[in-house]
Amino acid sequence: MGMIKAHNLVFEYIRRDEEGNVESINRAIDNVNIDVTKGDFVAILGANGSGKSTMAKHINAILTPTEGTVWVNGMDTKNEEKLWEIRQTAGMVFQNPDNQIIATVVEEDVGFGAENLGVPTEEIWTRVEESLKAAGMLEYRHHSPNKLSGGQKQRVAIAGIMAMKPECIVLDEPTAMLDPIGRKEVLQTIKELNKKEKVTVLLITHYMEEVIHADKVIVMDQGKVVMQGTPREIFSKVDELKQYCLAVPQVTELAYELSKKGFAIPKGILTVKELVEAINSIA
Amino acid sequence: MSSIIVDQLNYVYSPGTAYEKHALKDINLVINDGEYIGLIGHTGSGKSTLIQHLNGLIKATAGTIYYNGEDIYDKNYNMKGLRSKVGLVFQYPEHQLFETTVYKDVSFGPKNLGLEQLEIDLRTYEAVKMVGLGDDILDASPFELSGGQKRRVAIAGVLAMKPEVLILDEPTAGLDPKGRDEILEQIAKLHRDSKITIILVSHSMEDVAKYADRLIVMNKGGIVYNGMPHEVFVHYKELEKIGLAAPQVTYVMNELNNMGFSVNPSVTTVEEATEEVVRALSQTYTSRRKIKND
Ligand SMILES: Nc1ncnc2c1ncn2[C@@H]1O[C@H](COP(=O)(O)OP(=O)(O)O)[C@@H](O)[C@H]1O
Ligand SMILES: Nc1ncnc2c1ncn2[C@@H]1O[C@H](COP(=O)(O)OP(=O)(O)O)[C@@H](O)[C@H]1O
Ligand SMILES: [Mg+2]
Ligand SMILES: [Mg+2]
Numbered sequence: 001m002g003m004i005k006a007h008n009l010v011f012e013y014i015r016r017d018e019e020g021n022v023e024s025i026n027r028a029i030d031n032v033n034i035d036v037t038k039g040d041f042v043a044i045l046g047a048n049g050s051g052k053s054t055m056a057k058h059i060n061a062i063l064t065p066t067e068g069t070v071w072v073n074g075m076d077t078k079n080e081e082k083l084w085e086i087r088q089t090a091g092m093v094f095q096n097p098d099n100q101i102i103a104t105v106v107e108e109d110v111g112f113g114a115e116n117l118g119v120p121t122e123e124i125w126t127r128v129e130e131s132l133k134a135a136g137m138l139e140y141r142h143h144s145p146n147k148l149s150g151g152q153k154q155r156v157a158i159a160g161i162m163a164m165k166p167e168c169i170v171l172d173e174p175t176a177m178l179d180p181i182g183r184k185e186v187l188q189t190i191k192e193l194n195k196k197e198k199v200t201v202l203l204i205t206h207y208m209e210e211v212i213h214a215d216k217v218i219v220m221d222q223g224k225v226v227m228q229g230t231p232r233e234i235f236s237k238v239d240e241l242k243q244y245c246l247a248v249p250q251v252t253e254l255a256y257e258l259s260k261k262g263f264a265i266p267k268g269i270l271t272v273k274e275l276v277e278a279i280n281s282i283a
Numbered sequence: 284m285s286s287i288i289v290d291q292l293n294y295v296y297s298p299g300t301a302y303e304k305h306a307l308k309d310i311n312l313v314i315n316d317g318e319y320i321g322l323i324g325h326t327g328s329g330k331s332t333l334i335q336h337l338n339g340l341i342k343a344t345a346g347t348i349y350y351n352g353e354d355i356y357d358k359n360y361n362m363k364g365l366r367s368k369v370g371l372v373f374q375y376p377e378h379q380l381f382e383t384t385v386y387k388d389v390s391f392g393p394k395n396l397g398l399e400q401l402e403i404d405l406r407t408y409e410a411v412k413m414v415g416l417g418d419d420i421l422d423a424s425p426f427e428l429s430g431g432q433k434r435r436v437a438i439a440g441v442l443a444m445k446p447e448v449l450i451l452d453e454p455t456a457g458l459d460p461k462g463r464d465e466i467l468e469q470i471a472k473l474h475r476d477s478k479i480t481i482i483l484v485s486h487s488m489e490d491v492a493k494y495a496d497r498l499i500v501m502n503k504g505g506i507v508y509n510g511m512p513h514e515v516f517v518h519y520k521e522l523e524k525i526g527l528a529a530p531q532v533t534y535v536m537n538e539l540n541n542m543g544f545s546v547n548p549s550v551t552t553v554e555e556a557t558e559e560v561v562r563a564l565s566q567t568y569t570s571r572r573k574i575k576n577d
Contacts, residue, residue, distance in 0.1 A: 045342055046459070047459045047462070048429055048430040048431055048457075048458060048459045048462055049304070049429050049430065049462065065447075075539070089371070093373060095457065123448075129450070149326050149327060149526075150326045167531070168515065175455065176456055176457045178486065179325045179326045179486045179526050179527065180326075180486060180488065180528040181325065181523070181526040181527070182326060183486075184338075184528075193306070193410065206457070206458065206459050206460060206463075208460070226392060242461070245461035245462065246459065246460050246461070247458045247460035247461075247464075249531060250489055250530060250531035250532055250553060251535060252534070253530050253553050253558050254531075254535065254553050254557060254560075257553060257557040258557060258560055258561070261557070261561055263561075263564060272531060272534045272535050272538060273538075275423050275535055276535060276538040276539060276542070279537075279544075280542060281538060281559060282564065283544070283564060
C-alpha cells in the first residue's frame with residue numbers, strides 16, 4: 001500500500017442552526033480515489049474551492065471522511081487510537097508563515113513539535129540541528145523568527161515539521177505569500193527533503209512553475225480528481241487546464257503559441273532550457 | 284494635471300526603541316495621472332509602508348508628499364478627502380469584510396462620506412459592476428462567497444469611494460490562475476475606461492510585465508529601478524540579487540540571444556516573445572533557403 005491512499009472519499013461540510021437542524025450541506029470532496037507512492041513528490045492543483053485544503057486536512061486527520069476511507073501509511077485515519085501516530089507520520093505546513101511560529105528563538109520553535117511528541121531532550125537537539133541544516137537555516141538557529149523574511153519563516157516551519165521525523169509532509173500553498181526568491185528557497189528545500197531525506201511530499205500550489213519537478217500532478221475540480229499524470233502530460237493539455245481555472249508556466253505557454261503558429265515544438269515544454277533547445281533544433 | 288510627488292520621504296518605525304526600523308529612505312518619486320505603475324520588491328523592502336503614505340495612513344518622519352500640487356502635510360490640508368481620492372486595497376482585503384450583506388459592505392465607505400441615499404445606491408451598484416459581479420450578489424452574505432468573489436467585493440468597497448488613484452497591495456495572492464487573470468483584467472479595464480491611476484504591488488514579475496506601464500523597484504527601503512518593464516528586466520541578474528527575478532520569457536529571450544538568434548532580449552510578455560521568435564525563425568528559414576538556392 002502507498003503512503004497515502006483515499007478510497008471513495010466523500011466529505012461534506014454540514015451547517016446546522018442553533019437547534020442542530022441541518023441548514024446546508026456542502027460536498028467538498030466528491031468520491032476521490034488517490035494513491036500516493038512512498039517517496040513520491042505529488043502536486044495538487046485546482047481552482048479556489050475545488051477541495052484541495054479539505055483533502056489535505058484528511059491526511060493528518062484534522063478531518064475524517066463522511067464516506068470512504070483514508071489510510072496514512074496503512075493507518076485508517078478514523079482510528080482514534082492511531083491519531084498521534086498519524087500526525088507524526090504526516091506533517092502539515094500552511095500558507096501564512098506568521099501563524100505558524102510559536103517561540104521567540106528559531107531553534108526552540110523548531111523543537112516545539114518534537115517536544116510535544118515526548119521526544120527526549122537530548123534527541124530533540126540533534127533533530128533540531130539536522131532539520132535546520134536540511135532547511136538551510138542552521139545559521140539562524142539563535143535568531144528571533146520575527147526578524148526573518150517570509151521565505152525563511154516558512155523554512156523554519158518546515159524544519160519544525162521535519163524535527164518530528166514525518167514520513168510525509170503536506171504543504172498547503174506554502175509559497176502563496178512569498179516573493180520570488182522566498183518561493184525559490186522554499187521549493188528548493190522541499191525538493192531536497194524529498195530527494196535526500198526520502199520524505200513523501202504533497203504540495204498544493206497555484207504557481208504552475210513549482211510543480212514541474214513533481215513525480216505526479218493531481219488536478220481537482222469541484223471536489224473531484226479530474227486529471228492525473230506527470231507534469232509533462234498535464235501541461236500538454238493547455239485548453240483542458242483552462243477549463244479548471246488553471247494555467248501553464250509561461251515557457252509552456254510560449255511553446256504552445258509557437259506550435260499553434262506551425263513550428264515543430266514538442267508538447268508540454270516545462271523549462272527555459274527545454275524551450276531554447278527546441279527552438280534551436282528547428283532553426 | 285493631477286499627480287503624486289513624493290519628495291525626500293523617510294519613515295522610521297518605533298524610533299528610539301529596540302524595534303526602530305528605518306523603513307523608507309529618501310524616496311523621490313513622481314506618479315502621473317492615468318499611469319499604471321507596478322511596485323515590486325522583496326518582502327520587507329518597504330512597499331506597504333510607502334503606499335500607506337500615499338493615502339495619508341502613515342505620516343512621514345521626514346520629507347513630504349504633494350497630491351495635485353498640494354502638500355498633504357499642510358496644516359489645512361483635507362486629509363479625509365485624500366483618503367477617498369487615493370483608494371487603498373490592503374493585502375487579503377477579504378479579512379476586512381464584516382457586514383452581513385455585500386450591499387452593506389460596499390456602501391459602507393460612501394455612507395461614511397455622508398452622501399445621499401440615491402448616490403450611495405448608485406455608487407454601490409456601479410462599483411459591484413466594475414469588478415465584474417452581478418447585482419444578484421448584493422444580498423448575499425460576504426461569507427458565502429468564493430475567495431475570488433470576496434476579493435472583488437473588497438475592491439468594490441474601495442471603488443465606491445470613486446478614487447482617482449487605486450492602490451492594490453498584492454490583490455491576487457492566493458487566487459487560482461483564472462481568478463488572478465480575471466481580477467487583473469478588471470483592473471486593466473478600469474484603468475482604460477475610467478482613466479484611474481493604478482499602483483499595483485505584486486510578487487509576480489509576469490503580471491507586472493504584462494499590465495504596468497512603468498515599474499518601481501524597491502530594495503531595503505529605497506528605490507533601485509524606475510522605468511518601463513523592458514528597461515527594468517534587462518537587469519535581471521541584479522534583480523535576482525535583491526530577491527526578485529524576470530519573467531520566464533525574458534530568460535528564454537536572453538538564452539536565445541546568447542546563442543546568436545537575433546531576438547530582442549528585453550522582451551517581457553508571451554505575446555512579444557512569440558512575435559520575436561517567429562520573426563527570428565522565419566529569418567533563419569529564409570536565409571537558409573537563400574543559401575540553398577544560391
Ligand atoms: N469550514 C468550512 N465550512 C463550510 N464549508 C467549507 C469550509 N471550508 C471549506 N468549505 C467549502 O468546501 C469547498 C472546498 O474548499 P477548500 O477545501 O478550502 O478548497 P481549496 O483549498 O481547493 O480552495 C468550498 O466550497 C468551500 O467553500
Ligand atoms: N508596524 C511595524 N513596526 C515596525 N517595523 C515594521 C512595521 N511594519 C513594517 N515594518 C518593517 O518595515 C520594513 C518594511 O516593511 P513593509 O513596508 O511591510 O515591506 P513590504 O510591504 O515591501 O514587504 C520591514 O523591515 C518591516 O519589518
Ligand atoms: Mg485551500
Ligand atoms: Mg507588504
